[in-house]
Amino acid sequence: MRIAHPRARRSVREPVEPGLTAPCRVDRRTKNLTKRIKPGEIAVIDHLDLDRVSAEALVAKRVGAVVNASPSSSGRYPNLGPDIVLAAGIPLVDACGPDVMAIPDGSTVRLDEGALVVDGRVVAKGSVQTPQTVAATMEQARAGLAEQLEAFAGNTMDYLRRERELLLDGVGVPEVRTVLEGRHVLLVVRGYHYKDDLKALRPYIREYRPVLIGVDGGADALLESGYLPDMVVGDMDSVSDRALASGAELVVHAYRDGRAPGLERLEALGLPAVVFPATGTSEDVAMLLADDKGASLIVAVGTHATLVEFLDKGRSGMASTFLTRLRVGGKLVDAKGVSRLYRSRISTLQVALLVAAGLLALAVAMSATAAGQVFFIYLQDRWADLWFRLGGLFS
Template identity: 40%
Template sequence: MPSWTRRPTSADQAPGFTGVARFARPGDDAATRLREGDIAVVELADMDRSQAQALVERKVRAVVNAAASSTGAFPNLGPRVLADAGITLVDQVGQGIWTRLKNGDTIRIDGNRVFKGDVLVAQGVSQDDASVTASLGAAEQGLATQLESLMANATNHLHRERDLLLEGARVPYLSPRLRRRPVVVVSQQHEWRTDLRRLRGWIRDHDPVLIGAADGADALLDAKLQPHVVLGSLDDLSDRAVRSGATVVVTSTTDQGTGGAERFERFKVDPVRFVATGAPSDLAILLAEANDAPVIIEVGAAKNLVQMLERGPADVASTFLTRLRAGSKLVDAKAVGHFAAESMPVWPVLLILLAGVVAVAVAVGVTPVGQDWFDDAQNWIEGLLP
């Protein structure tokens, strides 16, 4: 009986590896459909740690970046996260990748080249452990220049948003039930999962207002926590966040309406407008501060200067000035989570004390003196009865 075998194709014999290309630009729903083994096609200049970690968690095989993953403006850690996870990174392939590929195409990566079939569709820079280390070293040398740029951007942002930052102008007021309460602002940034997990007990005990900033709304829902407010631009907020039952605050940079009316009508939601520039997490902090929150706990806050600078010049200026505005009200969730983890509920202590009392009573009861005490106690109790 003849044996049939599949004839090898040119793709089988070609060098490199293949995978399904999945577009994962900001606001693209395909980003949430990344599967293990996919090749993520992104456009992330100065990729930060949280963006890279999201790709690692999706278990992609490779990342093709239309932009430069590290421009050298500051030492961003996204490429290092990918390198440590063993994920191939092809950098700076250019804008043509979006027109030469379709979402779901099977592509092949060979070094710094990207093929569709036998056709070369893009060519960039293949990043490895050595090149990532060299880029980080060069960027660290330029950090002083970046700090000077930060101060210039902060001055421009203060001039542009002076009324907002100094007087709280244009910040919407929330319903009375959400005012004058502790607030937790959640964004999917630096170590946000750990922050949120360590805060669960504190949230349960203090019943704060939960604000999901952009994809932070989805983080709360994934953690089985009901957000009271979701805030972000139209592209930032998922359908799940909009229909979650929370107050929807839509941010925009111009006073020309929020747009997206059909989307909100479909979910029977009447959004609140917030006209301002800045990162969603910063605007959420300003919203909480203007609504008289006694304390504002930030989940996903940068824990050092490098992490803060990863957000980009415009967002860093917004973050810097927002923290000056919030002042002592703003607390990092990492600190609150530490003290919440150190504290112990009262009832376990009471149980331990009760167990100790019972153990002592039993030990005394088996001695002659203990028997006399119990007999006297029994006689005393019987004497009280009629």
């Protein structure tokens, strides 16, 4: 029998298919998808004009690629999301069509040059985005920004007509048990740079003890930073059960007709809540509530401050944020402004304790030396002499 030499044996390897092969997570709501996707998995979304917050959440999850059923940038306005995804080195495939959303969640897929392959079959194909294509789209979007400004102004006037009583007179603001009168309020939205802002505001929070209001996921942001929220405001769709059960007062943002889908979740958890029917966003509702209840200052973390950020939110309701900021007026301060201008105040007691600690350290150091011991003996003699003289005056 002839036996082949071991070196003659060759391992047979299966050919490696090109592209990225990984499990995919499919969800039409990007913020829901980012809660469960794992690093390296492919995010399949349907997000027209990918905004900055969603893009940063995908980058933070270290996804392997982003496949969008819709255009990540339609050219309506210069949205910030696509550039953030590409800058992180994550492939972005756009406009794959609605069929891509039918892929079973969690199934293994292969992404190769814009084609999404499942079980050897191409189920969708889109356009691979590059920094050059995104830059060209942004240039076109800036040219058409005037149309978006006109639409924004129209939405603003429409909101003013529908909510003028709430904006001007506070009609419809519910009663709450949390005392806001004359206090600072820290309003946290899980938006732009909220983690950095909360870290920078630690001295301010420690000294002023503001009322902490979390807007939906902002309540979880407070918990992650080591704070317990005093109040949670929102439609309750993106806040955890842990935050809801933290003991904070719950204010459910409802539709103007009274429908409040978030209330059903709280009733199932057995948690009491206050309902606030209003048009607009949950952060608007929180600001109006704080202003109506007499807050002396509202410090906003992660909220929207510029026109591009308003448009980047991707909905006409952002007009309400613009009017709400006009309504709140000088009470509203962005967190970045507070962190730049605020300096921790040092009390007289703290200065006295610091001086006493310095003198004590000096005394201990001197007592350990021969010269210091002679000096202390001299002080004792002088003190005894002074005490003897005082006693002679009163004898």
